[in-house]
Amino acid sequence: MTVSSQFVEITPRAREEVKRLVLAEGKPEIGLRLGVKGGGCSGLSYDLKFTPKEDKDTVIEEDGFKVFMDPKSLIYLKGMQLDFQDGLNGKGFVFKNPNASSTCGCGESFSIA
Template identity: 50%
Template sequence: MNKTMPQPLTITITEDAADYIKVFSEQAGKPGSNLRVGVKGGGCSGMTYTLDLVDEPFDDDKVIEEHGIELYVDRKSYIFLAGTSLEYSGGLNGKGFVFNNPNAKTTCGCGTSFSV
């Protein structure tokens, strides 16, 4: 039997999020840096997102290019983030990145941790 594997899901970055990554890297004194995202154990729901400004991807990172920036995702975290849309919110409830993650079964009230 010949099975075809489905195409792997990717992570998308909204234009607002890409623009904010550029502004944030300049404000942090690291102009031209890109964002590395991942997950680690912690938070009130079991897993929390990690964000770091870096110049280059790690050897095993998945690199996603969109809207003039590169997003680096470590391979171990990718399974938990595949299909996610990284967005930016500048609303009254606070400014920051928002992970619209279809893999999250539950999220905490502040949106920084999740469970799968």
Template identity: 50%
Template sequence: MTTQAPQSQQRGILMTDAALQHVLQLREKQGKDLCLRVGVRQGGCSGMSYMMDFEDPNNIQPTDEVFDYDGFKVVCDPKSMLYLYGLVLDYSDAMIGGGFQFTNPNANQTCGCGKSFS
């Protein structure tokens, strides 16, 4: 008999506690109830670059993947999800190399800045 994790535990985009706390702080400064849209676009040092921005929850499309973090929604379009499934989003406040970090199991190659991949 195999046991699967509850559906709420399975997320295509994972956020560490540090990343979630930082995103929630940034959202609070916006003064609105916003979700986080994560995706990819052509460009960057290695061919594809990550994109991440706040968005009004009313803009969530029926085809979007939505991941709930205790009421905070992380949204990704289906085309980007092909490249991002299993992505871990982390945040570091280190003086050198700090900021958001993307660990993408689908990336064959990443650039030195860590913001693009192929």
């Protein structure tokens, strides 16, 4: 299933970093897998990895690369913004999720009310 990139917003900085990482992998069939799994100090945590598409994935085509999301993660990710920051507090992807009722201090785990 292909959906609009309006489902999950990927900022220009995050897009550039994802494109750089996909290119470095050297495998054109892979994309960014954006998911949610149980764990972390708030109960749920984000899961990012570079993998090929799986059968039931929702696919977002985004500026020269693909984002894959499994059906179970979609309810937690809808409306989320993925950003990339490189500053004094560190370098990495940052998640801004309107569905999260609380997040941990590191921003990598969250809970839903």
